[in-house]
Amino acid sequence: DAKTTQPNSMESNEEEPVHLPCNHSTISGTDYIHWYRQLPSQGPEYVIHGLTSNVNNRMASLAIAEDRKSSTLILHRATLRDAAVYYCILRDADNYGQNFVFGPGTRLSVLP
Amino acid sequence: DTGVSQNPRHKITKRGQNVTFRCDPISEHNRLYWYRQTLGQGPEFLTYFQNEAQLEKSRLLSDRFSAERPKGSFSTLEIQRTEQGDSAMYLCASSSGTTFDYEQYFGPGTRLTVT
Numbered sequence: 741d742a743k744t745t746q747p748n749s750m751e752s753n754e755e756e757p758v759h760l761p762c763n764h765s766t767i768s769g770t771d772y773i774h775w776y777r778q779l780p781s782q783g784p785e786y787v788i789h790g791l792t793s794n795v796n797n798r799m800a801s802l803a804i805a806e807d808r809k810s811s812t813l814i815l816h817r818a819t820l821r822d823a824a825v826y827y828c829i830l831r832d833a834d835n836y837g838q839n840f841v842f843g844p845g846t847r848l849s850v851l852p
Numbered sequence: 853d854t855g856v857s858q859n860p861r862h863k864i865t866k867r868g869q870n871v872t873f874r875c876d877p878i879s880e881h882n883r884l885y886w887y888r889q890t891l892g893q894g895p896e897f898l899t900y901f902q903n904e905a906q907l908e909k910s911r912l913l914s915d916r917f918s919a920e921r922p923k924g925s926f927s928t929l930e931i932q933r934t935e936q937g938d939s940a941m942y943l944c945a946s947s948s949g950t951t952f953d954y955e956q957y958f959g960p961g962t963r964l965t966v967t
Contacts, residue, residue: 784958842895
């Protein structure tokens with residue numbers, strides 16, 4: 741799986757939008773972009789995924805650059821519960837059933 | 853609560869002892885994964901089952917580690933002759949895996965401390 745790079749940490753104020761960036765310059769055409777997050781003392785949980793088009797769900801939005809070399813996870817109104825480590829992961833659609841390769845992720849702090 | 857349970861949640865053992873962890877996946881999920889996570893790092897893949905067949909093992913999984921998934925239901929991960937370097941959080945995840953399983957459901961993990 742191709743490698744991703746994310747900032748080590750970010751801070752946000754409560755109720756403000758948060759943009760979490762991810763660079764994946766070596767992404768291949770069949771790589772899906774996944775985001776997971778891990779709250780303190782819990783296992784990771786799925787947030788969102790996409791291939792080429794921007795995606796929205798109840799948790800977040802995923803904005804994918806036109807060249808797909810970067811993406812941004814958008815939390816529209818951060819809450820204290822959103823404080824977590826956010827992982828951006830690439831996964832080849834042709835390798836379904838394979839494991840996720842997690843990096844160190846971005847630690848998001850939300851200030852009240 | 854994702855529906856994936858792991859037991860025990862915490863385990864403290866002395867170096868050289870054997871330990872076994874259990875994972876109960878979501879009942880209809882045919883794929884089961886084990887990961888290991890050390891402090892400040894993301895989870896690292898250990899092994900993967902589809903039903904009862906162990907299809908992939910990471911190079912991280914030394915011969916002291918063994919995993920089973922009898923009858924394709926729950927899974928166990930055993931570590932023999934534990935070492936201090938085995939101290940970590942051990943995470944289990946499951947997925948339905950009918951086609952491209954974009955979502956894995958993780959359990960809360962078992963934290964192992966080897967003294």
